[in-house]
Amino acid sequence: MTDLGALVDRTLLVGFEEPDPPEWLRRAAPGLGGVVLYGQNLLVDTDGARLATLLHAESDVVLAVDEEGGDVTRLHYREGSPTPGNYVLGAADDPKLTAGVATRIGVGLREAGIGWNLAPDVDVNSAPENPVIGVRAFGADPDVVSRHTAAWIRALEDTGVAACAKHFPGHGDTRADSHHALPVVECDEAEWRRVHLPPFVAAIEAGVRSVMTAHVVVPALDEVPATMSRRLLTDVLRGELGYRGVVVTDALDMGAIRDGVGEAAGAVAALRAGADALCLGAIGGEGLYRRVRSAILAAVDDGSLPRARLEEAAGRVQELLTAVRSAAPPTAPEPDGWDDPGLAATRRAALVLGDRAAGTALLPGAPLVVELRATPNLAVGEAYWDLAAPLAELGRAPLGVHRLTGDDPRQLTDLLEAVEGVPLVVVGRDVPRHPWQHAAWRAVSERRPDAVLVEIGLPRPDVVTEGQRVFVGGAGRPNLRVAAELLAGYPR
Incomplete structure (x- = not known):
């Protein structure tokens, strides 16, 4: 026994x-x-x-x-x-x-x-x-x-x-x-x-x-x-x-x-x-x-x-x-017509989730990136995400990256005063679920109609209706790559 x-x-x-x-x-x-x-x-x-x-x-x-x-x-x-x-x-x-x-x-x-x-x-x-x-x-x-x-x-x-x-x-x-x-x-x-x-x-x-x-x-x-x-x-x-x-x-x-x-x-x-x-x-x-x-x-x-x-x-x-x-060693994936099925799926999804046509650049030059960082749920943890690197790969290397956590609303006011005339990208995850993030984006879009929000959480265009928005449905590397492509107008 x-x-x-x-x-x-x-x-x-x-x-x-x-x-x-x-x-x-x-x-x-x-x-x-x-x-x-x-x-x-x-x-x-x-x-x-x-x-x-x-x-x-x-x-x-x-x-x-x-x-x-x-x-x-x-x-x-x-x-x-x-x-x-x-x-x-x-x-x-x-x-x-x-x-x-x-x-x-x-x-x-x-x-x-x-x-x-x-x-x-x-x-x-x-x-x-x-x-x-x-x-x-x-x-x-x-x-x-x-x-x-x-x-x-x-x-x-x-x-x-x-x-x-x-x-x-x-x-x-x-x-x-x-x-x-x-x-x-x-x-x-x-x-x-x-x-x-x-x-x-x-x-x-x-x-x-x-x-x-x-x-x-x-x-x-x-x-x-x-x-x-x-x-x-x-x-x-x-x-x-x-x-x-x-x-x-x-x-x-x-x-x-x-x-x-x-x-x-x-x-x-x-x-x-x-x-x-x-x-x-x-x-x-x-x-x-x-x-x-x-x-x-x-x-x-x-x-x-x-x-x-x-x-x-x-x-x-x-x-x-x-x-x-006892499982046999995995074989190489069968050719499926896509070099990277994840990137292909993300590009296709972006066409469904948003209204930005490929080739239409939203950034005239190097932007300032503002990250709205809330505490993620424990399933996600502090897993890494970054928009700056894929932007740089497409010739739009940011002039800087600023992180806001909602602890001090004055940070946003001071930042907006300092970046007049510079292209502005705001990145948030589940903006509608975080009142401070939604308030920050409203303030940005009112003062800077040319600014773009990149939503990497669940797309909610019915709730976040202000300004220019890009929805990519996640924070993986393919998601951020496609966000950068949409911002830079790639492929041209």
Whole structure:
């Protein structure tokens, strides 16, 4: 009979804070369900491969990351993602381009020694005010989201990397961020089945190896968070939809769980409800790992968590790990007619999202760039983005870059007085959701009608109506490159 502690470890995906794996993690790694790498572990783009080499020198532990492309990147946290995120792919609406992007992500992960990608986000972003999904989703249309969900997952898994459809039963109709609080989704069951369920059906039909739970409550479906809902994880996902892969929780140290039932109790409740793998965050990694592990052992000991349920969960995780470890090396992507499918998709999406024709320059010369920098959500973190470099590549190197955070409104007034006659570009992420950003852009556009806003968040032309605007649907490197092209009138 398998040791009880070994069964518990197999259900755990753990993280760590340090740049290098600490000793406790290296000792535990061989028995774990996986090790999750977060942005703070990756100081340069090559750190993913470096950490994989370190850990794989001692065991065949599977490494996992959130590599969605676009705004959410881990391997390219310090330099920006080389691929666009889902919103651009949905707007371009070419599944072949979507597959090309997912293939490149998968090949990059395999080259870095990473076998489990906690992506794609398959939420239907039906609430434009959503603070945590936005451009991470393929869009607000269930059919579009379902079509690109299937293309993305098939292409990624063809590279030998396990995909993960998230966040079941849907995080797209929320106005709270589950990293900080417990969102409540106020839709009836009929609307949920019509809008939010189809992408998960498409993911299952595409053969997705894992599905991630959402820390949200949908009162029409259950009164407890989905991560701890037997009705959702067992009755619906397993019974109704026939899903046989791994159910993995979103990180249990997120506020929705941490500040409610707590990480340890939440872990036990999630296993009892039907989850198989428990994702733990990086902060306080060892302490979190030991608290959760102890709580599960105690629950089995007192009978509140049947050993058979733990064995089932560990067995499903083991099946996924075996498949990842035995995957054949990925082959080079098939020629698809595009040198860079991500850049092609972003250019195509820009034509859909905006009204700026290629070849019409919005900048007569070198501009001043003003960045409106708000604190990003924790899924994105401090992932890098920059407009100055692609502008310089196109002969519009900025005269300077100024960052505003909203802390001192006088900074903007002083800046506008100092740059009369200089072309002005303002860059913001989700300007409508940040009152200070919207106010800053109104002030700029009133005083400088020639100024241009580059919105790298969710396009909301119905809300931000002032002045000249460019919408590129994300903060990845292709998004900023296309923004620079539109500003510079490229190609001519």
